[in-house]
Amino acid sequence: MEINKVTIHDIAKALGIDSSTVSRALNDSSRVTKKTKDKILKKAEELGYQRNLLASNLRKNVTNTIGVVVPRISRHFFSSAIQGIEEAAYQSGYNVIICQSLEQLEREKNILESLAANRVAGVLISISMETMNYDHMNGLKQGGIPFVFFDRHCSIPENNNVLIDDFKGGFDATQHLIDKGCKNIVHFSGPQELGIYKNRFDGYKAALKKNNLPFKDAYVLSSRLMEQDGFENAKSLLENVLDFDGIFSANDVAAIGAMKYLLNEGIKIPDDVAIVGFSNEPISTVINPALTTINQPGFEMGKIATDLLLKQVKNKTTLLKTQTIILDSNLIERDSSKK
Amino acid sequence: MEINKVTIHDIAKALGIDSSTVSRALNDSSRVTKKTKDKILKKAEELGYQRNLLASNLRKNVTNTIGVVVPRISRHFFSSAIQGIEEAAYQSGYNVIICQSLEQLEREKNILESLAANRVAGVLISISMETMNYDHMNGLKQGGIPFVFFDRHCSIPENNNVLIDDFKGGFDATQHLIDKGCKNIVHFSGPQELGIYKNRFDGYKAALKKNNLPFKDAYVLSSRLMEQDGFENAKSLLENVLDFDGIFSANDVAAIGAMKYLLNEGIKIPDDVAIVGFSNEPISTVINPALTTINQPGFEMGKIATDLLLKQVKNKTTLLKTQTIILDSNLIERDSSKK
DNA sequence: CTGTTAGCGCGTTCAG
DNA sequence: CTGAACGCGCTAACAG
Numbered sequence: 001m002e003i004n005k006v007t008i009h010d011i012a013k014a015l016g017i018d019s020s021t022v023s024r025a026l027n028d029s030s031r032v033t034k035k036t037k038d039k040i041l042k043k044a045e046e047l048g049y050q051r052n053l054l055a056s057n058l059r060k061n062v063t064n065t066i067g068v069v070v071p072r073i074s075r076h077f078f079s080s081a082i083q084g085i086e087e088a089a090y091q092s093g094y095n096v097i098i099c100q101s102l103e104q105l106e107r108e109k110n111i112l113e114s115l116a117a118n119r120v121a122g123v124l125i126s127i128s129m130e131t132m133n134y135d136h137m138n139g140l141k142q143g144g145i146p147f148v149f150f151d152r153h154c155s156i157p158e159n160n161n162v163l164i165d166d167f168k169g170g171f172d173a174t175q176h177l178i179d180k181g182c183k184n185i186v187h188f189s190g191p192q193e194l195g196i197y198k199n200r201f202d203g204y205k206a207a208l209k210k211n212n213l214p215f216k217d218a219y220v221l222s223s224r225l226m227e228q229d230g231f232e233n234a235k236s237l238l239e240n241v242l243d244f245d246g247i248f249s250a251n252d253v254a255a256i257g258a259m260k261y262l263l264n265e266g267i268k269i270p271d272d273v274a275i276v277g278f279s280n281e282p283i284s285t286v287i288n289p290a291l292t293t294i295n296q297p298g299f300e301m302g303k304i305a306t307d308l309l310l311k312q313v314k315n316k317t318t319l320l321k322t323q324t325i326i327l328d329s330n331l332i333e334r335d336s337s338k339k
Numbered sequence: 340m341e342i343n344k345v346t347i348h349d350i351a352k353a354l355g356i357d358s359s360t361v362s363r364a365l366n367d368s369s370r371v372t373k374k375t376k377d378k379i380l381k382k383a384e385e386l387g388y389q390r391n392l393l394a395s396n397l398r399k400n401v402t403n404t405i406g407v408v409v410p411r412i413s414r415h416f417f418s419s420a421i422q423g424i425e426e427a428a429y430q431s432g433y434n435v436i437i438c439q440s441l442e443q444l445e446r447e448k449n450i451l452e453s454l455a456a457n458r459v460a461g462v463l464i465s466i467s468m469e470t471m472n473y474d475h476m477n478g479l480k481q482g483g484i485p486f487v488f489f490d491r492h493c494s495i496p497e498n499n500n501v502l503i504d505d506f507k508g509g510f511d512a513t514q515h516l517i518d519k520g521c522k523n524i525v526h527f528s529g530p531q532e533l534g535i536y537k538n539r540f541d542g543y544k545a546a547l548k549k550n551n552l553p554f555k556d557a558y559v560l561s562s563r564l565m566e567q568d569g570f571e572n573a574k575s576l577l578e579n580v581l582d583f584d585g586i587f588s589a590n591d592v593a594a595i596g597a598m599k600y601l602l603n604e605g606i607k608i609p610d611d612v613a614i615v616g617f618s619n620e621p622i623s624t625v626i627n628p629a630l631t632t633i634n635q636p637g638f639e640m641g642k643i644a645t646d647l648l649l650k651q652v653k654n655k656t657t658l659l660k661t662q663t664i665i666l667d668s669n670l671i672e673r674d675s676s677k678k
Numbered sequence: 679c680t681g682t683t684a685g686c687g688c689g690t691t692c693a694g
Numbered sequence: 695c696t697g698a699a700c701g702c703g704c705t706a707a708c709a710g
Contacts, residue, residue, distance in 0.1 A: 020704090100425075
């Protein structure tokens with residue numbers, strides 16, 4: 001198989017015309033005869049020409065690629081957000097390059113550096129749990145590359161954000177458990193540097209207060225909310241014989257970990273303990289009717305964040321006012337009448 | 340915030356030296372004094388220089404990026420494969436760009452075109468369910484961009500493949516059900532154009548034959564194996580009062596769909612119907628002890644496929660013999676003594 | 679409508 | 695060890 005080195009010059013030479021005409025034809029410029037355009041396209045096809053986007057982008061000093069940085073693509077919330085991002089991006093003629101930080105600041109730094117070096121048009125980012133500030137966004141700033149935070153953000157309020165009303169979500173989740181009769185509700189909490197976890201925690205406290213239930217430090221278990229954390233949280237709860245009857249987990253993964261442990265111990269979840277998780281992980285619809293979830297509109301969020309970003313991209317010269325868009329979440333209760 | 344346009348020329352000018360020296364210094368060439376190198380690096384830092392990879396790659400006519408194309412990043416098998424790919428790639432100094440075809444041939448075509456235009460160093464691909472031939476790989480071939488199929492491949496045997504022994508997997512799954520006492524085993528099958536589904540089906544038939552059980556057409560339900568398909572398969576089974584006592588699903592998603600339906604109908608899965616799904620979706624460890632799975636080593640597969648690809652990339656000039664690597668899968672039985 | 683010229687930012691000759 | 699010049703492939707400006 002012959003390696004392709006066909007450039008616009010080759011096809012220009014073969015046709016006895018100039019390469020700039022070829023370039024125009026390939027870009028479907030109106031300033032080329034339909035006739036020569038056809039001739040050029042045919043020749044290009046014939047020679048197996050493939051445009052070199054590197055060169056094109058370098059010359060134009062733009063790219064039609066936006067970068068997306070998420071902690072983990074396998075998390076349902078993020079993959080559905082990515083779906084929304086891709087849809088909105090393709091609609092506007094942009095490509096998407098997806099990167100995962102795996103919750104590691106170091107990787108996040110490398111990714112942003114690489115995106116900046118590749119001159120992406122903009123960046124959508126949901127920061128890792130290790131990220132405590134915006135220092136590593138400076139590369140993008142210096143390069144004039146706009147960025148938008150979605151879902152996860154540092155608690156410093158500035159920049160462009162697309163978020164979910166986590167306070168309300170935390171409040172609703174807790175209220176739901178209280179309505180079901182729970183009086184001793186445990187909270188699995190995440191790093192407080194991330195606004196989402198702080199806000200969910202605040203919502204939890206607010207609901208307790210409103211219902212005149214006491215807040216107890218011992219009922220709050222902090223972790224990075226991995227499945228293993230939930231598993232160990234549940235274990236520790238049982239061992240310390242804490243008298244709990246409900247769990248509000250700040251994400252779905254830890255909730256699932258806890259359920260695994262409880263199931264293993266033969267504790268029937270619906271009757272003894274009510275659990276609310278914070279995500280739209282579809283596993284929750286099957287695993288057990290006990291897991292009520294706070295649904296996060298990932299797909300919609302992705303689209304909105306992308307639109308906001310592209311607005312920045314297109315008005316790169318005129319600095320737009322930063323803004324924060326807050327989306328609503330909604331509680332989805334499982335039908336626990338089914339066994 | 341000032342937009343960065345700092346090039347090597349700027350930093351050269353600021354230091355009264357030539358840009359080529361700067362270039363060499365930034366690439367850590369041995370042909371530059373340590374002293375001037377330090378001076379240059381310091382100045383680069385000071386001016387906020389950011390290398391332009393577009394220009395660099397254009398000049399060198401290479402990139403350190405490999406493209407990965409999968410049907411869906413949210414599928415556990417693929418996201419764990421991607422994990423393996425990233426690990427192997429980073430280790431060799433390559434970046435990874437992840438794309439999803441969403442099982443659509445049209446999107447797959449666009450993605451490959453875009454990857455070729457961006458001159459990626461190589462491509463790892465798991466084809467969509469709509470893909471019936473290799474025609475759209477020609478762009479890569481012409482561009483001299485090597486590619487490796489992993490997991491999913493067309494049934495045409497050529498090119499580089501990293502696969503799982505699906506025949507054995509299908510056989511093991513069926514044998515497992517037979518060992519548990521099943522006599523009427525239904526098979527949820529996928530598009531036969533994809534080798535994986537054909538091989539799993541063949542394994543199913545072989546196991547039946549070996550155990551002197553009759554093969555019945557009516558027990559084979561073909562679909563694209565989405566969750567909804569599994570759901571409807573189960574529904575159709577119950578409505579047609581087929582006398583079945585086991586299900587072997589060619590993937591996990593359809594198995595989960597079927598379980599949802601059965602659960603909804605109040606059919607206790609462990610006792611009445613045994614199910615084997617084909618994947619390593621972790622949901623299966625929780626959803627119900629009845630779901631035994633054929634575990635696919637996604638992470639390992641990703642690493643191996645990447646190593647194979649990079650070997651091709653590095654020996655681009657000398658055409659290597661195509662090869663197929665086949666990995667083993669293993670059956671993971673759930674502990675059904677637990678309720 | 680087409681050709682000419684110049685240059686995007688960088689790396690690699692080749693001299694010195 | 696460093697500088698000058700050229701060109702990767704493409705496109706924008708200006709002629710004509």
